[in-house]
Amino acid sequence: MNRFWGFIRKEFFHIFRDKQTLLILFGMPIAQMLIFGFVISNEIRDVGIAILDQSNDVATQQITDKILSSGYFLLEDNLSNQDEIEKVFRRGKVKEVIVFEPKFERNLVRTGKANVQIIADASDANLANLITTYTNGIIHDYVNQKNILISKPMQIVPEVRMIYNEQLKGSFMFVPGIMALILMLISSMMTSISIAREKEMGTMEILLVSPLKPIQIIVGKVMAYIVLAFINAVTILLLGNFVFGIPIQGSIILLLVECMLYIILSLSLGILISSITDNQQVAMMMSAFALMLPVLLLSGFIFPIENMPQILQWICQIMPAKWFIIIIKSIMLKGLGISYIWKETLILIGMTILFLSISLKKFKIRLD
Amino acid sequence: MLPIIFVLPLVQLIILVNAATMEMKNLNVIVVDQDLSVTSRQLVNRFSASPFFQLSDWSASLTEAEEAMERGKVDIILNIPGNFEIDLVKDNHAEVQLLINAINGTVAGIGYSYAASIIGGLNRDIIAKWYHIPKNAFTQLSIATKPSFWYNPELNYKVFMVPAVLAILVTVIGMFLSGLNIVQEKALGTIEQINVTPIRKYQFIFGKLIPFLIIGLVELAFGLIVGKLLFNIPINGSLFVLFTTATIYLITILGIGLLISTLARTLQQSIFISFFFIMVFMMMSGLFTSVETMPNWARSINIINPVAYFMKLVRTILLKGSGFRDIYNELVALIIYGFAILSLATWRYRKTE
Numbered sequence: 001m002n003r004f005w006g007f008i009r010k011e012f013f014h015i016f017r018d019k020q021t022l023l024i025l026f027g028m029p030i031a032q033m034l035i036f037g038f039v040i041s042n043e044i045r046d047v048g049i050a051i052l053d054q055s056n057d058v059a060t061q062q063i064t065d066k067i068l069s070s071g072y073f074l075l076e077d078n079l080s081n082q083d084e085i086e087k088v089f090r091r092g093k094v095k096e097v098i099v100f101e102p103k104f105e106r107n108l109v110r111t112g113k114a115n116v117q118i119i120a121d122a123s124d125a126n127l128a129n130l131i132t133t134y135t136n137g138i139i140h141d142y143v144n145q146k147n148i149l150i151s152k153p154m155q156i157v158p159e160v161r162m163i164y165n166e167q168l169k170g171s172f173m174f175v176p177g178i179m180a181l182i183l184m185l186i187s188s189m190m191t192s193i194s195i196a197r198e199k200e201m202g203t204m205e206i207l208l209v210s211p212l213k214p215i216q217i218i219v220g221k222v223m224a225y226i227v228l229a230f231i232n233a234v235t236i237l238l239l240g241n242f243v244f245g246i247p248i249q250g251s252i253i254l255l256l257v258e259c260m261l262y263i264i265l266s267l268s269l270g271i272l273i274s275s276i277t278d279n280q281q282v283a284m285m286m287s288a289f290a291l292m293l294p295v296l297l298l299s300g301f302i303f304p305i306e307n308m309p310q311i312l313q314w315i316c317q318i319m320p321a322k323w324f325i326i327i328i329k330s331i332m333l334k335g336l337g338i339s340y341i342w343k344e345t346l347i348l349i350g351m352t353i354l355f356l357s358i359s360l361k362k363f364k365i366r367l368d
Numbered sequence: 369m370l371p372i373i374f375v376l377p378l379v380q381l382i383i384l385v386n387a388a389t390m391e392m393k394n395l396n397v398i399v400v401d402q403d404l405s406v407t408s409r410q411l412v413n414r415f416s417a418s419p420f421f422q423l424s425d426w427s428a429s430l431t432e433a434e435e436a437m438e439r440g441k442v443d444i445i446l447n448i449p450g451n452f453e454i455d456l457v458k459d460n461h462a463e464v465q466l467l468i469n470a471i472n473g474t475v476a477g478i479g480y481s482y483a484a485s486i487i488g489g490l491n492r493d494i495i496a497k498w499y500h501i502p503k504n505a506f507t508q509l510s511i512a513t514k515p516s517f518w519y520n521p522e523l524n525y526k527v528f529m530v531p532a533v534l535a536i537l538v539t540v541i542g543m544f545l546s547g548l549n550i551v552q553e554k555a556l557g558t559i560e561q562i563n564v565t566p567i568r569k570y571q572f573i574f575g576k577l578i579p580f581l582i583i584g585l586v587e588l589a590f591g592l593i594v595g596k597l598l599f600n601i602p603i604n605g606s607l608f609v610l611f612t613t614a615t616i617y618l619i620t621i622l623g624i625g626l627l628i629s630t631l632a633r634t635l636q637q638s639i640f641i642s643f644f645f646i647m648v649f650m651m652m653s654g655l656f657t658s659v660e661t662m663p664n665w666a667r668s669i670n671i672i673n674p675v676a677y678f679m680k681l682v683r684t685i686l687l688k689g690s691g692f693r694d695i696y697n698e699l700v701a702l703i704i705y706g707f708a709i710l711s712l713a714t715w716r717y718r719k720t721e
Contacts, residue, residue: 020633024640032647039652039666043474047660063511089518090694092684095660108511115512122517123687125528127658130474132515137481143511154456154498156411156491158484160466163437168473189643193636281548284639292647293380297387302656304472309386326440333471334438 004216007207011224014194025190029182029232033239036178037171047131049096050077050088055104059114067098067138072131089121096120096131164333171244176328177301179236180321183259184266184295187229189287191222191270196283199274215360222267226260229267233259240332249335258331258341261348262324268355269320275362295321323347373583377537377591384536385529385599394422395479398433398442401426405453407494411464414490415446420482434467443469444479456494519604519687527602530595531682532655537591539675540646542584542618546625547642549576550717551635573714577622584618585611604689613685613695616702617678623709624674630716649675677702 016022049067053060067073076094079085088094099117101107108114118135120128165172198204207217237255240246248255270287277283297303298312299321305313316322323344330336330344338345397415401408416423424442427433433445447465456462466483470476520527553559562572588611595601625642632638652666653659653675659667670676677698684690692699 018634018636021637021640024637024644028640028644032644035648035666036651039657039662044658044661045663085518090684090688090690092680092688092690092694113512115514118513118515120515120517121688122520122523123528123683124654124658125517125520125523125525127660128517128520129523130658130661132517133478136513136515139511139513140485154491154495155461156456156487156494157461157463158466158487159463160468160480160484162468162470162473162476162480165470165473165476168470168477170473172470173472185643189639193639197636280635280639281552284548284643285544293383296656297384303387312383312386329471330438330440336438340438 003210003212004220007212007216007220008223011194011220015224015228025186025228026232026235029186029236030239032182033175033178033236034243037175037239037244043170044072044127044130044134046074047072047095047127048076048093049073049098049131050079050085050094051075052079052082052085052097052099054102055100057105059105059108060100063100063116063139063142064098066142067135070134070138072134072138085119092121094121095124095127096135098135169245171240172246172333174301175240175244175246176325176332177299177321179233179240179328180262180299180324181292181295181301182236183229183233183263184269184291184321185287186232187225187263187266188270188273188291189284190225190228191267192274192277192283192287193280194225195221195271195274196277196280199278200280218271218360222264222271225267225270226263229263230260233263246332248332250331250337254338255328255331258324258327258345258348261345261352262320265320265348265352265355268352268359272355272359272362275359294319298322299325301325320348320351373541373587374590376541377533377587377594380537381530381533381591381594381598384533385526394420395443395475396424396441397421397444397446398425398427398436399423400428400430400433400445400447402450403448403452407453407456408448410494411448411487411490412446414486415483418482418486420479437467437469443475444483446483526599527687528683530599530601531686532679534588534591534595535653535675535679535682536650536655538584538588538614538618539621539650539678541587542580542621543625543642543646545583546576546580546622547628547638548635549580550626550629551632551638554633555635569717570714573626573710573717576626577619577710580622580625581615581618584622585614588614601686603686605685606689606691609691609695610682610685613678613681613699613702616699616706617674617681620674620702620706620709623706623713627709627713627716630713630718649673652676653679655679671701672705674702674705 015025051064053064068075073096077084077088079088079097082099085097088097097119099119101115101117104114104116116139118132120132122128162168195204198207212220233256237248237259241248269291273286274283277286294315295301298305298308298316298319300316301321305316305322308316327341327344327348330341334340399412399415401412412423415421421444425436427436430445430447433442433447436442437445445465445467447467449463449465452462452464464487466480468476468480517523550559553562567575592603596603624645628638628641628645632641651657652662652670652673655675659670659676659680662670681695681698684695688694
């Protein structure tokens with residue numbers, strides 16, 4: 001046992017003596033959290049638009065004012081004919097052109113109907129979709145205000161409650177995802193690189209000839225990183241709570257236990273990667289690409305899983321991050337207890353055992 | 369390393385392009401109808417007829433419905449209180465309750481506006497029926513909005529993701545390879561052998577730069593071919609413009625990688641630093657979420673984000689067919705950027721420690 005403690009102490013020295021790496025390890029998650037928490041959102045702001053007003057009357061002016069005062073749009077240009085649309089799109093500042101038909105107000109008053117064309121630059125399809133929806137909403141709003149003057153005798157009033165996120169904050173969606181991403185990357189990358197480094201430097205042989213058992217070597221390696229990653233998890237939770245105002249409705253202890261489980265899972269994944277490769281560079285590339293992209297894309301972090309093709313949805317099922325994000329959202333935002341998330345928890349435990357046993361099996365006592 | 373360079377684009381293209389869609393799925397609605405009147409049934413029918421909502425379940429009590437929401441099975445609870453119809457007729461005022469799972473705020477907002485318009489539509493029809501007014505005599509004003517989407521009329525997400533993936537490919541390959549390179553020479557000790565040769569500093573940097581530049585361009589060409597064959601993406605601009613832009617961009621990004629490489633002492637440091645920058649640059653570049661959804665300070669930071677320039681340029685060149693004249697400003701910015709970074713890297717590279 002003494003030997004084992006010695007080994008663990010050695011690992012801690014390894015990490016804490018390298019001040020620069022330590023700074024990166026703690027500074028990076030915080031910086032990433034802050035940057036992404038503020039940057040990733042689906043709410044548009046100040047999108048450049050141009051207006052082609054062929055009517056120039058009170059109604060079009062009112063609608064234009066309403067659109068521009070919404071804060072979503074910024075007037076970049078006033079166009080005078082259709083041919084200019086292509087030109088402004090190609091320069092790229094203008095993302096949407098709103099075209100009012102001639103005699104807009106006259107049509108609206110006389111026939112009750114008028115036409116607006118919304119032309120969006122769909123080379124960014126997501127944005128195009130968002131901005132046309134917003135513009136549509138604003139124009140609808142304008143019409144509704146006009147129509148309110150026509151009194152309605154029988155009113156059905158929808159009373160709405162936005163549950164779990166009353167202010168519709170975007171960060172509620174993204175912070176759990178960022179947490180899953182950062183923990184996964186930090187933990188698995190750190191372990192895989194550290195084991196690969198021992199192999200590359202040749203110090204692995206020294207460990208192998210020591211009386212330590214393979215399991216002790218692995219546990220010892222992982223121990224130091226568990227502590228580091230756990231500190232990271234707590235930091236992220238604190239940031240989420242104090243900076244982004246994300247509540248922790250459920251039990252904090254349960255949340256921390258689940259974080260721990262996820263960290264151990266990520267670490268065992270790291271061990272698995274390093275047992276496949278002997279080279280730091282390849283270990284890094286593998287953990288970066290085999291882990292980062294899937295976590296980003298296939299975990300429901302940014303893109304809803306329900307929209308994906310069936311095959312990808314199946315692949316999503318084996319992404320640990322997907323289950324972790326469900327767990328975190330359930331505990332933090334919905335305030336649910338273990339009785340609601342035992343299934344997800346079991347899946348994570350199962351994955352951990354699987355990864356650990358594979359890497360134990362693949363862990364070679366002898367070097368080639 | 370070689371397999372990674374060529375397998376990566378394939379995997380990335382296939383997964384990224386298929387996964388990255390923001391299209392809205394049908395929202396699952398659970399109905400708690402405590403009124404069970406003609407009107408309430410009409411309301412429910414309208415919801416089930418709407419393509420936007422999926423009527424997943426009926427429930428006798430609100431607690432049961434809330435339980436379903438907690439389990440994540442439904443997104444919206446439509447709660448019609450008892451006496452709904454009677455209230456509407458007698459008091460001229462009746463309420464229905466919508467409980468929306470708002471963890472994804474955008475979806476919740478859009479879902480609400482659709483629900484409200486369904487309820488409003490029913491409301492109008494009821495009024496028309498009760499007061500025996502023919503529907504078309506209603507002097508409701510309406511403005512028809514016709515959205516049209518240029519360059520990608522069907523809002524095909526693949527068309528817009530493929531160019532972005534190409535940009536990512538070039539970036540990742542360029543920055544990682546160059547970021548690791550000099551450090552690795554340091555780790556292996558071979559850098560000293562180079563340092564004792566009469567090679568000049570700028571020659572050393574350029575010698576490092578050129579192979580990666582070629583790999584990056586080959587990678588781009590490979591990705592472009594895959595994109596064309598697999599997804600049939602449009603190539604509206606000239607390839608000459610595209611590859612010139614890519615060369616300028618690659619020089620910049622390789623310069624950043626080499627700079628990191630000269631700064632870092634160990635491989636691990638270099639890895640973490642380049643990883644950090646790639647992540648930040650990528651996420652802020654408008655790859656997944658458009659630049660237009662970012663706060664102003666983030667957009668200002670993007671002035672020094674080379675990936676943001678390139679992301680925009682690749683999309684405009686491929687999809688809109690922009691030529692040099694349209695993208696003049698961005699190109700000049702990239703050239704200045706690349707020049708500055710390379711000078712910095714050359715200056716930082718020390719032959720003697």
